[in-house]
Amino acid sequence: MANGWIQIKGGNVVEYVVQFQLNIYALLILGVLHIIMLFRSKVASYSKRLLQIIMAVCALSIILEPATWIFDGKQFFGAFALEYGTNFLLFLIGPVLGGLLLSYVDYHLFKRPKRLRKRLFYQQASIFTFIVLLANIFYPIYYRVDPITNSFNSGAFKEVHYLALASLYVYMLVMIIKNRTRTSSYVRNIFVLFFLLPIVGMVVQMFDSRLYFSWTSIVIGILAAYVFLESTSAELDFLTKLYNRQSYEQYMNHLIEKGKPFQAILLDLDNFKEINDQYGHDKGDQVLLLFSSTLKTVFHTDAFVARLGGDEFVVIRRNLANSVELEVEKVHRHLQKLTDSPLAEIGFSYGCHTMEAGTMTKEELYTTIDQHMYEHKRSRRQAAHHQDNVTI
Secondary structure, X not given: OHHHHHHHHOOOXXXXXXHOHHHHHHHHHHHHHHHHXXXXXXXXOHHHHHHHHHHHHHHHHHHHXXXXXXXXXXXXXXXXXXXXXXXXXXXXXXXXXXXXXHHHHHHHHHOOHHHHHHOHHHOHHHHHHHHHHHHHOOOOOOEEEOOOOOOEEEOOOHHHHHHHHHHHHHHHHHHHHHOHHXXXXXXXXXXXHHOOHHHXXXXXXXXXXXXXXXXXXXXXXXXXXXXXXXXXXXXXOOOOOOEOXXXXXXXXXXXXXXXXXXXXXXXEEOOHHHHHHHHOHHHHHHHHHHHHHHHHHHOOOOEEEEEEXXXXXXXXXXXXXOOHHHHHHHHHXXXXXXXXXXXXXXXXXXXXXXXXXXXXXXXXXXXXXXXXXHHHHHXXXXXXXXXXXXXX
């Protein structure tokens, strides 16, 4: 038995390092990310705290996975307890981690910690798994460890465990789609693309158990969440993920300095204050997100789109092939499809100006498009007033 322990400590170390190098790299990434969040990230938030807990649980799973392989079949005092115990924890940690990832998504959608506490941080699957694992001690449901050879064998219903894990990510996808108006497409795409990676890793590992992707792939999702969601770029508006006013001014200065022609379109939502007063600021944020998403959809190929503040947006077009009226009409048509949103009711006003080389400064351009925008807003009000009189 002592020889087996010596072998673990000595001869097989290099082999284990090679075999589990993905786990080692994943742990290093989590370690570096933890240091960055500890010393560089000065703004504390609930979502960052959730992400740190996810990182800690993920690190534990990445350690447990090779441990189950290392202790498998070994013959030394306590080897059976280590093999059985590490597998017990590894099975349990899957739904724990899935529930925490689901909680992270939920918080980004609703921003309500009380909601997560009421939902037990989506740990219902973990409770179910724990009960099954307790029963597994007496009957091999998920797995069995032979007390003589200390070798691991899958149980008859191991697929139920994978089904429970997959259901968490399917539920997450449904929740994102159902509440898509609560956040930007930018955030939704991050969740869909990166947080579904564990499912891909799990499927890959089911075909070849030597490919350790199921746990390490979660690290990619964590890294993406921190880079794209928690360390918000200074170039972007926090809510809409459009470019912010500072980025707009820098871009304008660049175009003016280069003497490049372009067209600036200033857009302002009508009666936005009434939306906040009548429905609350949460609904107001959803309106801003929907309008931002619409602008990105219409101007996705040839324009710079920014939120200047409040309900004021600007689009800088370099490609002037299509008329501004045609582009604005596309925005109107897109908004008309949103029949269940207040955005379909309030509309917007706009002002535009085509900038030629050296004709005016950035400030003069803004003043010009601002005046045009208010002229458009005034004409729309007059037209609406006239229509009301005709109806009466």
